[in-house]
Amino acid sequence: MHELKDIFKHISPIDSKYIKLAQQHLDQLTKPKRSLGRLEDIACQVVAITENLKPSVDKKVIFVFAADHGIATEGVSAYPPDVTAQMVRNFLRGGAGINVLARHIGAEVRVIDIGVDYDFESLQGLHPGKIRKGTRNMLNGPAMTHEEAFAAIQVGLEVAKLAKKENVNVVGAGEMGIGNTTASSAILSVVIDCEEELVTGFGAGLTSEQRQHKVDIIKRAIEVNRDRLTDPLSVLAALGGFEIAGLCGFILGCAKERLPVAVDGFISSVAALVAVELHPTVKDYLFFSHLSNEQGHTSLLNHLNVVPLLNLAMGLGEGTGAALAMHLVEGAIKLYNEMATFDEAQVSKRLET
């Protein structure tokens, strides 16, 4: 943990003074007070995160952390493990769901190879950051060593730093990794102390029997690693994936850099949960994008006491929900920046009561 202390020192809560100033501005705009609902909350939060009373959300980037999982050999996914690398290629060619939605919202997609079991040549849009070609099978011990988990977190921290340096205004946190709902459910079950059955879903399309097998695998993995599950970082190392650790570091880094983060669905939320467990203030910097179809997401969001922006029964990952939420964030900021005030538009104010 002590390696992260330096980061934690630089993560501060957002200042309610900015929330108040932003709300005062919103209340001058030609609309009944609070009639833009959660869009007003979003605008206030972005103002407070950036400490900028005229924030911009022009530059939007979705970071997709990709990695393979040793546990994927245990029949926990509806798809074979080589799909991770194949989908990375699909992302880089622009054919995946996240590419379409990123284009739709005017965002860029960057893929971080943090642990894919494939040797990619140098490719446009691919950020190299491989720690290892996939995690170890967590039925035989920890998925990652502490050093590996920390290295993955470091990659995420670096990506956040780079985003800030490039003047990115809002980021999306997405992922790809065959087997990663298994890792995510295992982490979630331990962190929120909840029965494995209750937080394990059908992933990319398991049958009921396959899902039961996945629950059993998760129980065994937790049992095997029981003695190691003493703190959030150790849970992440023992049961996690490189993309989850990378996203956790990325989210910590964004909080440090005061960058608003749209957290995608189930897996990204698990990474955010670990980040918040490590440093609760991180929550101030996050937008939870959507309620995933994956069982367990509701328990996670309830544990964090957050309500996601969208509920469209999606469960694709990649950052697809984050992309849609980033469009709402941008819309909220545009409303805040561009709407006329009552005075400017010469619109009568509300009647005195």
Next chain:
Amino acid sequence: MHELKDIFKHISPIDSKYIKLAQQHLDQLTKPKRSLGRLEDIACQVVAITENLKPSVDKKVIFVFAADHGIATEGVSAYPPDVTAQMVRNFLRGGAGINVLARHIGAEVRVIDIGVDYDFESLQGLHPGKIRKGTRNMLNGPAMTHEEAFAAIQVGLEVAKLAKKENVNVVGAGEMGIGNTTASSAILSVVIDCEEELVTGFGAGLTSEQRQHKVDIIKRAIEVNRDRLTDPLSVLAALGGFEIAGLCGFILGCAKERLPVAVDGFISSVAALVAVELHPTVKDYLFFSHLSNEQGHTSLLNHLNVVPLLNLAMGLGEGTGAALAMHLVEGAIKLYNEMATFDEAQVSKRLET
């Protein structure tokens, strides 16, 4: 009613054959089946509405029907009636919430003056269609004559026809009219046969006492007009507003022209409710955009057995929720059109079970 029979004749249910074909295409794309959730339903519905297996949603227009209300003199709104005309000017200058969100999603805004109590000069973006300078006070009898209500519906039908002629791909249905939540709650209460209290909200920001006064006014208006409330059109005429009747006609016209409609919030939904009561098939052409903060909207949506796409605690009207929903509709169609298939991207398909 018989004047509308000609329209009704030309409204056909969507063909499930298209839903099936669209879903088959979606199932070839590089994602687990159904993992785009409601976005997949949207794509299927647009394909079926347009009967086009490669639909486009390039051209998006939000139509804002504006009118004044005789009942507004009874202290039912937090804002004075001249705000209707002032906000129309704000729409035409681009300073209102709907303008910002329309720009954000790449849509055009057109305002239909169907009954504003003000003589506008000819203005860019303003469609003239005034039936009368506001409705009559429904405490003294019907708000509109049957002829006036029918004329307003005709304006809406014409606007839909024009949209089709201009090759608009998807439309938003929004409104502006000080006093129009009062008219809407009155109509809703009668149509779904529900206590006035349960479907009357705080509008643009009433106090609790003012809201109670609004409930009393609605009860009196319904009592005064009781004998006239025999069918949906008569309810619309007696308790409605010109913008509500115009939107009702517009929605009927869009169904006739096979144009997908994003229905905005509470007031637009009441117009849609009347249209669906007149001809249930209309529902096939509608997307309910968001759950409004206004009390009664949930009852309305439950009555129609629909779940809105968004729930952001908004209550501004103007088409602001419709704009956000239109962006989802466009995103769904882009995913449908642009995502790579498993074969194209050389991604392995799911394992046999």
